[in-house]
Amino acid sequence: MTVDISEYRGVWVFVEQHEGEAVPVSWELLSKGRELADETDEPLVALVMGDGVSHLAEEAVARGADHALLADDPVFEPYRADPYGEQFRALVEERKPSIVLIGGTHTGRDFAGRVAVPAHAGLTADCTELAVDDEGLLLASRPTFGGDAMATIKCPSHRPQMATVRAGVFDASEPLDEDVDTTTAVEEVDVVVTEADTLSTVIERVVSDVVDITDADVVVAGGAGCEGNFQPIVDLADALGGEVAASRAAVDEGWVEPARQVGQTGKTVRPHLYIAAGISGAVQHLEGMNDSEYVVAVNSDPNAAIFEHADYGIVGDLHEVLPKLTAMIREKQEVVA
Secondary structure, three states, rough: OOHHHOOOOOEEEEEOOOOEEEOHHHHHHHHHHHHHHHOOOOOEEEEEEEOOOOOHHHHHHHOOOOOEEEEEOOOOOOOOHHOOOOHHHHHHHOOOEEEEEEEEHHHHHHHHHHHHHHOOOOEEEEEEEEEEOOOOOOEEEEEEEOOOOOEEEEEOOOOOOOEEEEOOOOOOHHHOOOOOHHHHHHEEEEOOOOOOHOOOOOOOOOOOOOHHHHOHHHHHHEEHOOOOOOOHHHHHHHHHOOOOEOOHHHHOOOOOHHEEEEEEEOOOOOOOOEEOOOOOHHHHHHHOOOOOOEEEEEOOOOHHHHHHHEEEEEEHHHHHHHHHHHHHHHHHHHHHO
Protein backbone atom coordinates (compact mmCIF):
# COMPACT_ATOMS: atom_id res chain seq x y z
CA MET A 1 0.00 0.00 0.00
CA THR A 2 1.38 3.38 -1.03
CA VAL A 3 0.71 6.41 1.15
CA ASP A 4 1.27 10.12 0.68
CA ILE A 5 3.70 10.70 3.53
CA SER A 6 3.29 14.47 3.21
CA GLU A 7 -0.19 14.08 4.76
CA TYR A 8 1.25 12.71 7.99
CA ARG A 9 2.40 15.08 10.72
CA GLY A 10 2.92 15.04 14.45
CA VAL A 11 4.47 12.91 17.17
CA TRP A 12 2.03 10.84 19.22
CA VAL A 13 2.66 9.21 22.58
CA PHE A 14 0.27 6.63 24.00
CA VAL A 15 -0.26 7.22 27.72
CA GLU A 16 -0.81 3.75 29.12
CA GLN A 17 -2.77 3.61 32.36
CA HIS A 18 -4.26 1.04 34.66
CA GLU A 19 -6.99 1.93 37.15
CA GLY A 20 -6.41 5.62 36.50
CA GLU A 21 -2.67 5.61 37.16
CA ALA A 22 -0.20 6.20 34.35
CA VAL A 23 2.53 3.65 33.69
CA PRO A 24 5.91 5.41 34.21
CA VAL A 25 7.17 4.62 30.70
CA SER A 26 4.41 6.89 29.36
CA TRP A 27 6.05 9.97 30.87
CA GLU A 28 9.46 8.76 29.68
CA LEU A 29 8.15 8.59 26.12
CA LEU A 30 6.48 11.98 26.47
CA SER A 31 9.85 13.48 27.34
CA LYS A 32 11.55 11.87 24.33
CA GLY A 33 8.56 12.69 22.15
CA ARG A 34 8.99 16.36 23.06
CA GLU A 35 12.56 16.23 21.78
CA LEU A 36 11.55 14.57 18.51
CA ALA A 37 8.64 16.97 17.98
CA ASP A 38 10.91 19.97 18.52
CA GLU A 39 13.48 18.60 16.07
CA THR A 40 10.86 17.99 13.37
CA ASP A 41 8.91 21.15 14.19
CA GLU A 42 5.73 19.15 14.64
CA PRO A 43 3.16 19.02 17.46
CA LEU A 44 3.44 16.54 20.31
CA VAL A 45 0.13 14.78 20.98
CA ALA A 46 -0.68 12.52 23.93
CA LEU A 47 -3.34 9.83 23.49
CA VAL A 48 -5.20 8.81 26.65
CA MET A 49 -7.75 5.98 26.71
CA GLY A 50 -9.71 4.68 29.66
CA ASP A 51 -12.68 5.31 31.93
CA GLY A 52 -12.57 8.46 34.03
CA VAL A 53 -9.03 9.39 32.98
CA SER A 54 -9.36 13.05 31.97
CA HIS A 55 -6.88 13.93 34.71
CA LEU A 56 -4.18 12.01 32.85
CA ALA A 57 -4.88 13.92 29.64
CA GLU A 58 -4.47 17.17 31.55
CA GLU A 59 -1.30 15.88 33.20
CA ALA A 60 0.15 14.97 29.80
CA VAL A 61 -0.31 18.56 28.67
CA ALA A 62 1.24 19.81 31.91
CA ARG A 63 4.22 17.55 31.21
CA GLY A 64 4.85 19.01 27.78
CA ALA A 65 2.32 17.74 25.24
CA ASP A 66 0.91 20.39 22.92
CA HIS A 67 -2.40 18.59 22.70
CA ALA A 68 -4.10 15.56 24.24
CA LEU A 69 -6.70 13.28 22.68
CA LEU A 70 -9.00 11.72 25.26
CA ALA A 71 -11.10 8.61 24.56
CA ASP A 72 -13.04 8.22 27.80
CA ASP A 73 -15.59 5.40 28.03
CA PRO A 74 -16.32 2.33 30.21
CA VAL A 75 -15.53 0.10 27.22
CA PHE A 76 -11.83 0.80 27.81
CA GLU A 77 -11.81 -0.54 31.36
CA PRO A 78 -10.35 -3.02 32.02
CA TYR A 79 -7.85 -3.19 29.19
CA ARG A 80 -8.71 -5.39 26.22
CA ALA A 81 -6.88 -5.45 22.92
CA ASP A 82 -9.97 -5.14 20.69
CA PRO A 83 -11.40 -1.81 21.87
CA TYR A 84 -7.99 -0.25 22.45
CA GLY A 85 -6.65 -1.37 19.11
CA GLU A 86 -9.75 -0.36 17.15
CA GLN A 87 -10.00 3.09 18.75
CA PHE A 88 -6.30 3.79 18.30
CA ARG A 89 -6.36 2.59 14.69
CA ALA A 90 -9.35 4.78 13.86
CA LEU A 91 -7.63 7.86 15.28
CA VAL A 92 -4.41 7.09 13.43
CA GLU A 93 -6.23 6.75 10.11
CA GLU A 94 -8.24 9.94 10.70
CA ARG A 95 -5.55 12.21 12.17
CA LYS A 96 -2.47 10.80 10.35
CA PRO A 97 0.41 11.18 12.83
CA SER A 98 3.93 10.78 11.45
CA ILE A 99 5.43 9.11 14.54
CA VAL A 100 3.70 6.99 17.21
CA LEU A 101 5.47 5.90 20.40
CA ILE A 102 4.11 3.16 22.67
CA GLY A 103 5.64 1.69 25.83
CA GLY A 104 7.16 -1.75 25.39
CA THR A 105 4.94 -3.19 28.10
CA HIS A 106 2.68 -6.24 27.92
CA THR A 107 -0.19 -3.91 27.05
CA GLY A 108 1.74 -1.90 24.47
CA ARG A 109 3.08 -4.99 22.73
CA ASP A 110 -0.36 -6.56 22.77
CA PHE A 111 -2.19 -3.92 20.77
CA ALA A 112 0.55 -2.09 18.80
CA GLY A 113 0.35 -4.68 16.04
CA ARG A 114 -3.42 -4.29 15.90
CA VAL A 115 -2.81 -0.69 14.88
CA ALA A 116 0.23 -1.17 12.66
CA VAL A 117 -1.00 -4.04 10.48
CA PRO A 118 -4.38 -2.68 9.28
CA ALA A 119 -2.94 0.84 8.98
CA HIS A 120 0.01 -0.50 6.93
CA ALA A 121 2.38 1.29 9.29
CA GLY A 122 6.00 0.52 10.01
CA LEU A 123 6.53 -0.87 13.52
CA THR A 124 9.84 -1.45 15.33
CA ALA A 125 9.60 -3.33 18.62
CA ASP A 126 11.57 -3.11 21.87
CA CYS A 127 13.56 0.02 20.99
CA THR A 128 16.23 1.43 23.29
CA GLU A 129 17.22 4.51 21.25
CA LEU A 130 15.21 6.99 19.20
CA ALA A 131 16.26 9.85 16.94
CA VAL A 132 15.29 11.56 13.69
CA ASP A 133 17.48 12.09 10.63
CA ASP A 134 17.84 15.22 8.50
CA GLU A 135 14.72 14.26 6.55
CA GLY A 136 12.64 13.83 9.68
CA LEU A 137 12.57 10.04 9.47
CA LEU A 138 12.40 8.18 12.76
CA LEU A 139 15.55 6.21 13.54
CA ALA A 140 14.45 3.40 15.86
CA SER A 141 17.32 1.36 17.33
CA ARG A 142 17.05 -1.95 19.12
CA PRO A 143 19.32 -4.82 20.19
CA THR A 144 19.68 -7.69 17.73
CA PHE A 145 21.66 -10.94 17.37
CA GLY A 146 21.11 -11.74 21.04
CA GLY A 147 22.29 -8.30 22.12
CA ASP A 148 25.60 -8.51 20.25
CA ALA A 149 24.67 -5.69 17.88
CA MET A 150 22.31 -2.75 17.50
CA ALA A 151 20.02 -2.38 14.50
CA THR A 152 18.72 1.03 13.46
CA ILE A 153 15.50 0.82 11.48
CA LYS A 154 13.75 3.53 9.49
CA CYS A 155 10.57 3.51 7.46
CA PRO A 156 10.70 5.85 4.45
CA SER A 157 7.59 4.63 2.62
CA HIS A 158 4.88 3.90 5.20
CA ARG A 159 3.14 5.90 7.91
CA PRO A 160 2.88 6.23 10.74
CA GLN A 161 6.35 5.30 11.91
CA MET A 162 5.63 3.30 15.07
CA ALA A 163 7.88 2.06 17.85
CA THR A 164 7.39 0.24 21.12
CA VAL A 165 10.06 1.39 23.55
CA ARG A 166 11.64 -0.32 26.50
CA ALA A 167 10.95 1.21 29.92
CA GLY A 168 13.73 3.04 31.71
CA VAL A 169 15.80 4.17 28.73
CA PHE A 170 14.71 7.84 28.86
CA ASP A 171 14.24 10.35 31.65
CA ALA A 172 10.61 10.97 32.52
CA SER A 173 9.10 14.35 31.81
CA GLU A 174 8.37 16.48 34.85
CA PRO A 175 5.09 18.34 35.47
CA LEU A 176 5.27 21.96 34.39
CA ASP A 177 3.86 25.02 36.11
CA GLU A 178 0.63 24.07 37.90
CA ASP A 179 -0.89 27.37 36.76
CA VAL A 180 -0.84 26.25 33.12
CA ASP A 181 -4.39 25.91 31.75
CA THR A 182 -4.42 22.33 30.52
CA THR A 183 -8.14 21.87 29.90
CA THR A 184 -8.22 23.85 26.63
CA ALA A 185 -5.55 21.58 25.14
CA VAL A 186 -7.54 18.41 25.82
CA GLU A 187 -9.89 17.20 23.08
CA GLU A 188 -12.41 14.47 23.89
CA VAL A 189 -12.76 12.35 20.77
CA ASP A 190 -15.66 10.21 19.60
CA VAL A 191 -15.47 6.63 20.83
CA VAL A 192 -15.86 4.34 17.82
CA VAL A 193 -16.23 1.03 19.65
CA THR A 194 -19.02 -0.38 21.80
CA GLU A 195 -19.22 -3.31 24.14
CA ALA A 196 -21.22 -5.19 21.52
CA ASP A 197 -18.37 -4.79 19.01
CA THR A 198 -15.82 -6.25 21.41
CA LEU A 199 -14.97 -9.91 20.98
CA SER A 200 -11.95 -10.16 23.22
CA THR A 201 -12.41 -11.43 26.75
CA VAL A 202 -11.15 -9.76 29.87
CA ILE A 203 -7.77 -11.00 30.97
CA GLU A 204 -7.24 -10.47 34.67
CA ARG A 205 -4.11 -8.48 35.45
CA VAL A 206 -2.00 -10.51 37.82
CA VAL A 207 0.75 -8.82 39.77
CA SER A 208 3.59 -11.28 40.17
CA ASP A 209 6.06 -11.49 43.02
CA VAL A 210 8.69 -9.90 40.76
CA VAL A 211 8.69 -6.14 41.19
CA ASP A 212 9.45 -4.06 38.11
CA ILE A 213 13.14 -3.38 38.66
CA THR A 214 12.99 -0.35 36.37
CA ASP A 215 11.28 1.55 39.20
CA ALA A 216 13.82 0.59 41.90
CA ASP A 217 15.96 3.28 43.54
CA VAL A 218 18.55 0.69 44.63
CA VAL A 219 19.51 -2.35 42.54
CA VAL A 220 21.89 -5.12 43.57
CA ALA A 221 22.83 -7.27 40.58
CA GLY A 222 24.71 -10.55 40.43
CA GLY A 223 26.48 -12.23 37.56
CA ALA A 224 28.41 -15.37 36.70
CA GLY A 225 30.69 -14.76 39.66
CA CYS A 226 27.86 -15.72 42.01
CA GLU A 227 28.45 -19.32 40.91
CA GLY A 228 24.83 -20.21 41.59
CA ASN A 229 24.63 -18.69 45.07
CA PHE A 230 22.54 -15.51 44.94
CA GLN A 231 21.91 -15.33 48.68
CA PRO A 232 24.55 -12.60 49.29
CA ILE A 233 22.85 -10.53 46.56
CA VAL A 234 19.42 -11.08 48.09
CA ASP A 235 20.58 -10.25 51.62
CA LEU A 236 22.31 -7.01 50.58
CA ALA A 237 19.33 -5.88 48.51
CA ASP A 238 17.04 -6.56 51.45
CA ALA A 239 19.26 -4.58 53.81
CA LEU A 240 19.30 -1.62 51.42
CA GLY A 241 15.60 -1.82 50.64
CA GLY A 242 16.45 -2.46 47.00
CA GLU A 243 15.72 -4.98 44.29
CA VAL A 244 17.68 -8.00 43.06
CA ALA A 245 18.81 -8.03 39.43
CA ALA A 246 21.11 -10.13 37.30
CA SER A 247 23.24 -10.28 34.20
CA ARG A 248 22.25 -12.43 31.25
CA ALA A 249 24.78 -15.09 32.26
CA ALA A 250 23.06 -15.56 35.62
CA VAL A 251 19.61 -15.67 34.00
CA ASP A 252 20.76 -18.17 31.37
CA GLU A 253 21.98 -20.43 34.17
CA GLY A 254 18.52 -20.33 35.73
CA TRP A 255 19.68 -18.70 38.96
CA VAL A 256 17.32 -15.71 38.56
CA GLU A 257 14.05 -15.19 36.71
CA PRO A 258 14.27 -13.38 33.34
CA ALA A 259 12.18 -10.47 34.64
CA ARG A 260 15.22 -9.37 36.67
CA GLN A 261 17.73 -9.34 33.80
CA VAL A 262 19.53 -6.06 33.13
CA GLY A 263 21.08 -5.34 29.74
CA GLN A 264 20.36 -5.01 26.04
CA THR A 265 18.23 -8.14 26.00
CA GLY A 266 16.80 -7.47 29.46
CA LYS A 267 15.68 -4.28 31.18
CA THR A 268 17.16 -0.83 31.47
CA VAL A 269 17.47 0.56 35.00
CA ARG A 270 18.40 4.02 36.24
CA PRO A 271 18.62 3.69 40.04
CA HIS A 272 20.29 6.01 42.51
CA LEU A 273 22.61 3.12 43.46
CA TYR A 274 23.58 0.12 41.33
CA ILE A 275 25.77 -2.59 42.87
CA ALA A 276 27.27 -5.03 40.36
CA ALA A 277 28.67 -8.14 42.04
CA GLY A 278 30.43 -10.83 40.05
CA ILE A 279 29.62 -9.08 36.77
CA SER A 280 32.45 -8.70 34.28
CA GLY A 281 31.09 -5.61 32.54
CA ALA A 282 30.21 -6.79 29.04
CA VAL A 283 28.90 -4.00 26.83
CA GLN A 284 25.49 -5.69 26.60
CA HIS A 285 25.06 -5.44 30.37
CA LEU A 286 26.41 -1.90 30.56
CA GLU A 287 23.75 -0.75 28.12
CA GLY A 288 21.14 -1.59 30.74
CA MET A 289 22.67 0.23 33.73
CA ASN A 290 25.05 2.92 32.49
CA ASP A 291 22.69 5.73 33.49
CA SER A 292 22.71 4.74 37.17
CA GLU A 293 23.63 7.67 39.41
CA TYR A 294 26.21 5.70 41.41
CA VAL A 295 27.75 2.36 40.50
CA VAL A 296 29.61 0.11 42.92
CA ALA A 297 31.44 -2.89 41.47
CA VAL A 298 32.56 -5.98 43.38
CA ASN A 299 34.72 -8.43 41.44
CA SER A 300 37.63 -10.74 42.21
CA ASP A 301 39.29 -9.83 38.89
CA PRO A 302 41.08 -6.46 39.23
CA ASN A 303 41.07 -6.12 35.43
CA ALA A 304 37.32 -6.62 35.02
CA ALA A 305 35.82 -4.10 32.59
CA ILE A 306 33.08 -3.21 35.09
CA PHE A 307 35.56 -1.20 37.16
CA GLU A 308 35.98 1.27 34.28
CA HIS A 309 32.30 2.13 34.61
CA ALA A 310 32.07 2.19 38.42
CA ASP A 311 32.25 5.10 40.83
CA TYR A 312 33.57 2.75 43.53
CA GLY A 313 35.24 -0.61 43.13
CA ILE A 314 36.02 -3.43 45.53
CA VAL A 315 38.40 -6.16 44.42
CA GLY A 316 37.41 -9.31 46.26
CA ASP A 317 35.23 -12.40 46.42
CA LEU A 318 31.61 -11.27 46.50
CA HIS A 319 30.77 -14.16 48.85
CA GLU A 320 33.07 -12.56 51.40
CA VAL A 321 32.58 -8.86 50.62
CA LEU A 322 28.78 -8.68 50.38
CA PRO A 323 28.00 -10.38 53.73
CA LYS A 324 30.35 -7.90 55.43
CA LEU A 325 28.63 -4.97 53.71
CA THR A 326 25.24 -6.34 54.70
CA ALA A 327 26.32 -6.76 58.32
CA MET A 328 27.69 -3.20 58.44
CA ILE A 329 24.47 -1.77 57.00
CA ARG A 330 22.25 -3.69 59.39
CA GLU A 331 24.42 -2.67 62.33
CA LYS A 332 24.08 1.01 61.44
CA GLN A 333 20.33 0.59 60.95
CA GLU A 334 20.06 -0.86 64.47
CA VAL A 335 21.97 2.10 65.89
CA VAL A 336 19.70 4.58 64.15
CA ALA A 337 16.61 2.69 65.28
